[in-house]
Amino acid sequence: MRVFHSPASALHDPALYFRRGTMVTHPEQADRYAILHQAVSGAHAVTQAGDHGIEPILAVHDAGYVAFLRDTWERRHELPGVDDEVLSGHFSRPHMSKRPEGLLGLIGYYTADTSTPIRAGTWAAIHAGAQIAVDTADTALGEGVAYALCRPPGHHAYADSAGGFCFLNNSGIAARRMQANVAAREGRPARVAILDIDVHHGNGTQGIFYEADDILTISVHADPADYFPYYAGYAEETGAGAGVGYNLNLPLPHGEGDSAFHRAIEKGLERIAAYAPDALVVALGLDASEHDPIGALRVTTRGFEQAAGLIGSTGLPTALIQEGGYLCDALPDNLSAFLAGFEGGR
Ligand SMILES: [Zn+2]
Structure with a gap:
């Protein structure tokens, strides 16, 4: 299958991450790009993504937010003491959410936590990720399937x-x-379904399309009651306005493995079949792996292959978009197994 990537994906490489009161190595490292790229090289037709500009990004994102992401690194001189990363420890909340003017306040206005520092190469990397997704979408419609090696991920x-x-x-x-x-x-x-199988709930995707009936959003993930993203991902969240009935959350108890993962995916596919979309996007997190360092489920490599076979059997034009899946020996094997399983399911 065709694979799209960009060397710019390696330009965002966060160093540390403030977690549970301590600074730890950031789990979302640029090495993920090199390892996933290595996994697909040889087995698939790997192509560097083109540049389709800002319009496909603005079809989904707020223009002020996009400008913030693009300009913040260039504005870093406004914050005394900034070194390699621009980051805030202050965040807007539902109780106080006025958009401020100063850069430090803006960072907390447009970010949810301390995991998304903006560095010299961040805009280049995330802009490239969006372009990879666009090429993958276009190719999947023509060729039936394509895989986007996107990094950093996007579904939150x-x-x-x-x-x-x-x-x-x-x-x-x-x-x-x-x-x-x-x-x-x-x-x-036209209608499109998004099936998110990352171990974390696809809260951002849910939020973007929560009032839409022309994009069906489905997420299979570990129960958020005691797991990121905590504040969304529950079964009772079914959509709002015109979107009521077009969001399906399938949370799983922590520690579940292949069979529960497959059953949830089958439930999602039944809903997709009833919706009869023109195309499918798979938010392909691989962090449901039993070996993932921040995972909460126990899916095996064979389990990913079988899951991909189930999803591939829909026959829909499918864009596979890389989401999470963190550094462990199983990561490249799980990607290879998924892509092979998808092709086997066709
Ligand atoms: Zn994840």
Whole structure:
């Protein structure tokens, strides 16, 4: 299958991460790009993504937020003491959410936590990630499937907020792109489903499309009652307004393995079949792995292969968008197994 990537993905390489009162090595490291790239090289047709500009990003994200992401590194001189990373420890909350003017306040206005520092190469990396998603969406419609080696991930990013290592919602960008392409080609409204199998709830994706009935969002993840993202991902969240009934959360008890993972994916696929979309986006996190350093489920490499077979059997044009999946020996094997399993399921 065609794989899209960009060397710019390595330009965002956060150093440390403030977690539970201590600074730890940031789990979302640039090495993920090199390791995943190595896993697909040889087995698949690997192509560097082109540049489709800012429009596909603005189809999903708030213009003020995008400008903030683009300009913050250049404004770093406004913050005394900034070294390699721009980051805030202050965050807006529902009780106080006025947009301030100063840069430090803006950072906390547009970010949810301390996991998304902005560095010299951050904009180049996240802009490239969005372009990878666009090329993957376009190719998946023509060729049936394509894989986006996106890094950093995107599914925790809302229309106007970074968080959970994510800045731009690459899966959401791919979904809107596929929808627009099909609508233009067929001369009618089009519908796309997003199936998120990352171990963490796809809260940003849910938030972006919560009031939409033309993008169905489904997330299979570990129960957020005691796991990131904590404040969303519950079964009772089904959508709002026109979107009621078009968001499905399938939380799993921590420690569950292949069989529960597959059952939840099958439930999601039943909902997708009933929706009859024109195309599918898979938010492909690999951190449900039994070996993932920050995971909470116990999916095996064979389990990922089988899950991919189930998803591939839908026959829908499918954009596979890389989300989470952190450094461990199983990471490249799980990607290879998933891509092989998907092709086997076709
Ligand atoms: Zn994740």
